[in-house]
Amino acid sequence: MKSVKHLNRKEEIIDTAFKVWQLNCFTSTSLNDIAESLGMTKQAIYRYFKGKSGLISEMSSRITDHYRSNFRDFRRIAETESRDQIVREFIRNQIEFFRNHSEYLSFLISKIRLADEGRRNFIEVIAEQTGYLQKELDVKPSAVNYILNLIVFYIFIDSLKSTEELTGRIYTLVTEGFGTELLAKPSDPERLLRENRIPENDMTEENKVLQSISEVVMEEGPHNASLDKIAKRAGMTKSSLYFYFNNKEEMITETINRQTEAFTEYYFEKISAYEEVGDQLFAHFVLTASMTIERPKTVSMIHWFIRRGIGDSFRKPTEFEKYRVFFENAANYRYLNTHGITADQLLLLVNFCVTFEVNNQTNRDLEKESKYGLVHDLYDLFVHGLKALQENKK
Incomplete structure (x- = not known):
C-alpha cells in the first residue's frame, strides 16, 4: 500500500504536468521539463509513473473522474427542470467546471491522444452526457457538441464576464442563432x-x-x-x-x-x-x-x-x-x-x-x-x- 506522502507527491506531479502542458505542446514537453519544474530528477518521476504514457493516463483519468462527477451533479439538478432550464443549467455547469479547471480545457483542446483506457473512459462520459441531453432536448448529438464549443469559445473571449452574464449570452446564441430574417437560405x-x-x-x-x-x-x-x-x-x-x-x-x-x-x-x-x-x-x-x-x-x-x-x-x-x-x-x-x-x-x-x-x-x-x-x-x-x-x- 502506497504511503500518504507517496500519493501526495504523485498528485503534485500531475498538477505540475498540467501546468507545464498549458505552456507547451505536450508532444514537445518532456519528463525532464516536468521534473525541472518540481525540482526533482527525471528518474524520480519513474517511481510514480511508467514513463510519459503512464503520466498521460493518470492525467486523463483525473479529468474523466472530475467530469463524470460534475455530470452527475448536473443531472441531479436537471431532473426537475424544464427543457429551457436544462439548456441554461448545462451552460452554467460547463462554464463553472472549465473555469475552475482551466488546465483540463487546455489538455482537451490540444487534442492529445489520451491513453487507450483514459480515452475510452472519457468518451464514455461524454457519450453518456450527450445521450442524456439529446433525449431531454430532442436534438441531434451535433447540437450538444455545438453548445459545448460555444461555451469553450466564450470562456476564452469573455473571460472577465461573470458566470451569469456568460450563461445568459450563450443561452441566447444557442436558442436564437446568429442569422436574421434577411439571410436567405442557401440556394442549393x-x-x-x-x-x-x-x-x-x-x-x-x-x-x-x-x-x-x-x-x-x-x-x-x-x-x-x-x-x-x-x-x-x-x-x-x-x-x-x-x-x-x-x-x-x-x-x-x-x-x-x-x-x-x-x-x-x-x-x-x-x-x-x-x-x-x-x-x-x-x-x-x-x-x-x-x-x-x-x-x-x-x-x-x-x-x-x-x-x-x-x-x-x-x-x-x-x-x-x-x-x-x-x-x-x-x-x-x-x-x-x-x-x-x-x-x-x-x-x-x-x-x-x-x-x-x-x-x-x-x-x-x-x-x-x-x-x-x-x-x-x-x-x-x-x-x-x-x-x-x-x-x-x-
Missing part, C-alpha cells in the same frame, strides 16, 4: 457542398513536402521534428529539403505561410463565384470543414502556433482581411446579428465550431462523407439555433 446546399470541397489529390510536389512537415511537427513537436524525420516522411533526402528551405525555423514558418496563402487564394476564388450571402456563408462552412478534413495536420499546426502567439514571423495573406470584411458586411447589412461580438470574433467562432466538430468526429472514426454531412447541421445551428435541428427532425 448539396451543390455548394460538392463545389467547395478541397480536391483530395490536389497535391503538388511542394504541397507534399509541406504536408509532411505539418504531420511531423504535430506528431513530434516543433523541437523534436528533425529534418531527417521530415525527409523520410516526404520520401526524399535530407539535402533535398534545402532546395525548399534554408533551415528548420524557416521551414516551419514557410509551411504555415504558404499553406495559409494557398488556402486563402482558393477560398476567395470559390466564395466570389456566389452572389447571395446565404450561399457565400454556407460555402465558408464547407471550405472550413474541407480544410480540416483534407489537411488536418496543417490546420492543427496553424492553430497550435496561433494559440501561443507565435505569429510575428508569419505573413498575413493579402486577401486575409476579406475574411473579416465578409462577416463585417454581413453584420452591417443585417444578415447576421453579432450579439455584441466583433466580426473577427464571429469569424473565429465559425471556424472554431466547424474545426472542432470535424475533429471530434474524426476521433470517433466517422467516415469522410459523414463529416461533410455535418456542415448542414452546423450551418443551421449557427444561423437559427437549436430550433433548426428540431424542425429538421420533424
Whole structure:
C-alpha cells in the first residue's frame, strides 16, 4: 500500500504536468521539463509513473473522474427542470467546471491522444452526457457538441464576464442563432457542398513536402521534428529539403505561410463565384470543414502556433482581411446579428465550431462523407439555433 506522502507527491506531479502542458505542446514537453519544474530528477518521476504514457493516463483519468462527477451533479439538478432550464443549467455547469479547471480545457483542446483506457473512459462520459441531453432536448448529438464549443469559445473571449452574464449570452446564441430574417437560405446546399470541397489529390510536389512537415511537427513537436524525420516522411533526402528551405525555423514558418496563402487564394476564388450571402456563408462552412478534413495536420499546426502567439514571423495573406470584411458586411447589412461580438470574433467562432466538430468526429472514426454531412447541421445551428435541428427532425 502506497504511503500518504507517496500519493501526495504523485498528485503534485500531475498538477505540475498540467501546468507545464498549458505552456507547451505536450508532444514537445518532456519528463525532464516536468521534473525541472518540481525540482526533482527525471528518474524520480519513474517511481510514480511508467514513463510519459503512464503520466498521460493518470492525467486523463483525473479529468474523466472530475467530469463524470460534475455530470452527475448536473443531472441531479436537471431532473426537475424544464427543457429551457436544462439548456441554461448545462451552460452554467460547463462554464463553472472549465473555469475552475482551466488546465483540463487546455489538455482537451490540444487534442492529445489520451491513453487507450483514459480515452475510452472519457468518451464514455461524454457519450453518456450527450445521450442524456439529446433525449431531454430532442436534438441531434451535433447540437450538444455545438453548445459545448460555444461555451469553450466564450470562456476564452469573455473571460472577465461573470458566470451569469456568460450563461445568459450563450443561452441566447444557442436558442436564437446568429442569422436574421434577411439571410436567405442557401440556394442549393448539396451543390455548394460538392463545389467547395478541397480536391483530395490536389497535391503538388511542394504541397507534399509541406504536408509532411505539418504531420511531423504535430506528431513530434516543433523541437523534436528533425529534418531527417521530415525527409523520410516526404520520401526524399535530407539535402533535398534545402532546395525548399534554408533551415528548420524557416521551414516551419514557410509551411504555415504558404499553406495559409494557398488556402486563402482558393477560398476567395470559390466564395466570389456566389452572389447571395446565404450561399457565400454556407460555402465558408464547407471550405472550413474541407480544410480540416483534407489537411488536418496543417490546420492543427496553424492553430497550435496561433494559440501561443507565435505569429510575428508569419505573413498575413493579402486577401486575409476579406475574411473579416465578409462577416463585417454581413453584420452591417443585417444578415447576421453579432450579439455584441466583433466580426473577427464571429469569424473565429465559425471556424472554431466547424474545426472542432470535424475533429471530434474524426476521433470517433466517422467516415469522410459523414463529416461533410455535418456542415448542414452546423450551418443551421449557427444561423437559427437549436430550433433548426428540431424542425429538421420533424
